[in-house]
Amino acid sequence: MKYIWLVAVREFAENAKTKGFWLGxxxxPIMLLIGIRVQAMLKKAIPVRHFIVVDQSDDYGKPIARALRRDLGKQRLEALTSWSSKHAVEGKPVDLDRIPASIEQLKKQLGANPQLLDACSTDAGWELLKQSTRKQIASDAPPIEEPTARFVRVPLPDEVTPDDDPDAIAKALxxxxxxxxxxxxxxEPVDLFAAVIIPKDVRGRTLEDVALAAKKGTELPTVQYWSINLADTDLPGLMQRAIDEEYQRRAYVDKGVNIAAVKKIQDASLPLAKKNPKKREGREDVSMADLIRQWAPIGFVYLLWVAIFTVSQMLLNNTIEEKSxxxxxxxxxxxxxxxxxxxxLFGIAAVGxxxxxxxxxxxxxILVSHKSQETQMINQVLEVLQTxxxxxxxxxxxxxxxxxxxxxxxxxGSICNTLKEAQNFMGPIMMVMMVPLVTMFFIxxxxxxxxxxxxxxxxxxxPFVMMNRTAADPPLFDQVGTIVLMIVSTAVMLWLSAKIFRTGILRSGQPPRLVEVFRWLKSS
Amino acid sequence: MTASALTLDRVTKRYGDFTAVDDLSLEVPTGSIYGFLGPNGSGKTTSIRMILEILKPTKGSITVLGKPSALDVRDRIGYLPEEKGLYKKMKAWSIIAYFAALKGLDKKTAKTRAFELLERYGLKGFAESRTEALSKGMQQKVQVLASIAHEPELVILDEPFSGLDPVNQEVMEEVIRDMAAANRTILFSTHVMQHAERICDRIVLISKGRRVFDGTIAEAKRALPRRVRIETEDDVAALRDLPVVKDVIGLTVDGMPVEMTAATEPVTHWEVDLTDDADGQAVLEACFKNGIKLAQFDQSDPSLHDVFVHLVGPDAKEAAVR
Incomplete structure (x- = not known):
């Protein structure tokens, strides 16, 4: 035991001194840091999207305008949160919800029970919020970075007639x-990012119309979203929600449902959201955390792979050094x-x-130090890691x-005299080791x-695949079974390699043929 | 303390059909300097590895410091292998301290000992250098020091002189004598006979895995027939008829028997083998009588080199050609 300890300590000390170790x-962490910074920069760097709405139904113009204001309101609220927490007076965190002056004044301006987001969505409310927050934070804080609207609705070009057939409009655009x-x-010349065309027939469409059409097998014309960039889902998502909300509101009216009552019911779920204004508008935040929970294991699989490979490589190099x-x-x-x-093994495992x-x-x-800033994804990553x-x-x-x-x-390492000889064996090993990297995205x-x-x-x-699956709660049989499998297979592997090691380590000359290695395994 | 530090009893090592060491018995008395001699490939390193329990003998038994296995007494043994090497990135002192610690010294003592030894053998200035920055000779010195830093009772040195310049060879001899003076037992292998002749109490000579001689240097020399060496360009046939002469053998300039070489030049060096109690004077007289003009007449004792060539010459030759 004493000898194992001495060897392990030396292995650890010598490897911890190498440049490769420190580099690894x-x-x-540096890559993560850069990743976060670049992401934040990219977020700011996303250009303003100009888009066109052709509303032949006249039903959806206002709801879309409202949705756009709320989107801006959301940006403002994020900026305000970040600004107030960044420059908060020490020991006195700013709780935006509990700024009495602002709430009282807002009530007067916006009617009963306004939400912060509502306040941010109007220019007047935004100005008030800024002023009252200003009083709560450090006096030398720089002015807030005024967020600009991400999406700007622009008018149709002159040559396109708004009353034309939707397909003709699309063709013209x-x-x-x-x-x-x-x-x-x-x-100023600007690029057109997207066009939303709402055909005339959509006007006044009821749930019965839809059901009837489905029965007949005819297809009703619907809202069209045109864009060459379908990867950016922010704008179509926003449009979808705005239009759905309005469509549902109309359906309520049509059914004679009391809208005030519906609103009241909707408001009834609001106090929960009140505690965290960010969660109020949509359920997308929740799904984001779920998404992170689902995909985080991939990051860990990659880390696992890098760690195991780096450290095993050290072991190989050391063994060959001792041998050569x-x-x-x-x-x-x-x-x-x-x-x-x-x-x-112990020394290098300690290094790893x-x-x-x-x-x-x-x-x-890194995550904690970036927590206070606007990247709310980091908070969620942290939460996922902790829970x-x-x-x-x-x-x-x-x-x-x-x-x-x-x-x-x-x-x-024990059967090769030089790294070059070892490379021959490493080829197939590398191929085998690539599999978890390839499958980690599918699993x-x-x-x-x-x-x-x-x-x-x-x-x-x-190890790799089970790491990959951790988020999905694999069956208990798999969880326990694979751990038992790992214990047994690791023990067998080490027992076999001990035999090869003992014989191979003293050998000089060419690496043995495979048959010979098998003979070592059989003997003694 | 046992009388012999190391005993090999009919030890054999086979690799498949090849017998590396064949029925080798050996007894190394405590406190002696024992030379382990033999040509290349004769089984010296294999024997040493078996003594150290790095290899297991196929047959036979080995007793080291009174124990059946070197592992039981590994802290009391020092070993310098034939092929020398060090961790390149480690500092000279720390590598000595590491090996000493592996032999049971506590960390602090190991470190102090490392610096003491480096200072004593002239490497004080290099204690903090990485071993890769040292010259080959210095590296070898560091390795020797690493193998003896724990003051072992039995020291096994495999070819300790190879790769050293003459000055450092003398330092190495000094190290060995220092250790012997401290009543340690030293077994060292070499194929350079001068070293063995100078410092060994006893030698064992092996060839093709078999022991061909075991005893003191004086006994080794007696193993050779009494002989004189002469150099002449004349015919020496008349000498063969002398009653005291057993044989006359032609030699090359290097001292090898002519029939073992493919030399074609006329033979000028001769070895005249004598009967056991004969006197070289008789040969000299015969030379005068027969008008053999001598360029050289040498009646000195044979060297260990001569013994070596005499005992294992043909085997070594064969091994070298193979």
Whole structure:
């Protein structure tokens, strides 16, 4: 035990001194930091989207305008939250909801029970909120960065007739949508991002109309959204919600439902939202956290892969160094091959754990330090990390994955004299190791499907795939079974590699043929 | 304390059909300097690895410091392998301290000892250098120091002189004598006979895995027939008829028997083997009588080199050609 400890301490100390170790240690956090910064920059860098609404039904113009104001209101509220928390007087956090002056004044202006978001959506309310927040925060705070509207509705170009057939309008707008032509807004040329065409027939459409058409099998003309950029879902989402809201409101009226009552019912769910104004408008925030919960394991699979590979590579290099420098003989006169192997495994595992721990700590530090700023996604990532068991699983899977692959790498290291010889073996190993990287994006989509389940039971992939599946609560049988499998397969792998290690480590000359290695396994 | 620090009893090591060490027995008395000699490929390194329990013998038993396995007494053994190497990135002192710690010294003592040794053998200025920055000779010195820093009772050195310049070879001899003076037992292998002749109490000579001689240097020399060496360009056939002469053998300039080489030049060096109690004077007289003009007449004792060539020459030759 003492010898294992001595070897392990040396392995740890020597590897912790290498440049590669420190590079690995800081590179990932730096990448995360850059990622966050770049994301924030990109968010600011998204250009103002100009779009056209042709409303032949005359039903949806106002709701869309309202939705746009609320979207701006949302930006303003985010900016206000970030501004007030960034420049809050120490020990006195600003609670926007509890700024009595502003609430009282707003009530007078906006009628009963206004929400912060409503306030932000009007220019007057926005000015008031800014002023009253200003009084609560540090006096030397810089002025708030005034958010601008993300989406700007622009009028139709002159040559397009608004009363034309929707298809004709779409055809006329095509050159603009394809950015072959530009619109002129306030004398400035701008690109047209999208066009929303609401045909005449939509006007006054009732639920019965829809049902009847469905019965007959005819297709009713519907709202068209034209854009070459369908990846950006913000604008179509906004339009969809605005139009649905209005459509539903009309349906209520049509059915003789008391709208005031409906509003009241809707308001009844509001106090909950009141505590966190950001959650009020849509349920999309909730689904975002769910999304993160679902996809976070991918990040961990990647980390796991990088960690295991980096650390196993260290083990390979060290073993080959000892072998090619013939240090191995001196070592073996002091310790047994078994002690040497375990010492190396523990020492390098400690290096790996240190690296992994440093990553986790620095990730948390980075996330926490960016928490107060507008990136609300970070808050959710943090929440997911704290409430799920991703991290404990990660550590367990790292240890088993490392020990398993360490067995393979130790065997290779012990039969090769130079790194160059080892490269020949590394080729196939790399191919095998690529599989989890390829499948890690598919597995969350069907985390308990056949592919995921089968891969989970292949020891080479168990740690990666099970990490991949953690978010989806795999069946208990899989969870417990694969852990047992990992314990057994790791033990067998280490037992086999101990045999190869013992014989291979003293060998010089060419690497043995596979048949020969099998003979070592059989003997003694 | 046992009388012999190391005993090998009929030890054999086979790799498949190849027998590396064949029925080797050996006894190394405590406190002696024992030379382990033999040509390349004769099984020296394999034997040493078996002594250290790095390899297991196919047959036979080994007793080290009174224990059946070197592992039981590994802290009391020091070992310098034939092929030398160090961790390139480690500092000289820390590598010595590390190996000493592996031999049971506590960290602090190991460190102090490392600096002491480096200072004593002239490497004080390089204690903090990475070993890759040292010259080959210095690296080897560091390795020797690393193998003896824990003051082992039994020191096994495999080819300690190879790769050292003459000055450092003398330093190495000094290290060995220092250790012997402290009543340690030293077993070292070499194929350079001068070193063995200078410092060994006893030698064992092996060839093709078999022991061909075991004893003191004086006994080794006695293993050779008494002989004189002469150099002449004349015919030496008359000498063969002398009663004291057993044989006359032509030699190359290097001292190898002519029939073992493919030399075609006329032979000028001769070895005249004598009967056991004969006197070289008789040969000299015969030379005068027969008009053999001598360029050189040498009646000095044979060197260990001669013994080596005599005992294992043909085997070594064969091994070298193979």
């Amino acid at each position: 240690l800081i590179l990932l 095509k050159p603009y949508l394809l950015q072959q032509k530009q619109l002129t807004v306030d004398g 420098n013939r240090i191995i003989e001196v070592l073996l006169s002091s310790v047994t091959a078994r002690e040497l192997m375990w010492g190396k 754990l240190t690296m992994v721990a440093a990553w986790i700590v620095s990730f948390f530090a 799920s068991n991703l991290i404990p699983y990660f550590v367990v899977y790292f240890l088993f994955g490392f020990l398993f692959y360490a067995g393979i790498f130790l065997s290779i 969350p989509k069907d985390p308990n499907g056949t592919l995921a389940t089968v891969l989970s039971w292949i020891p080479l992939y168990t």
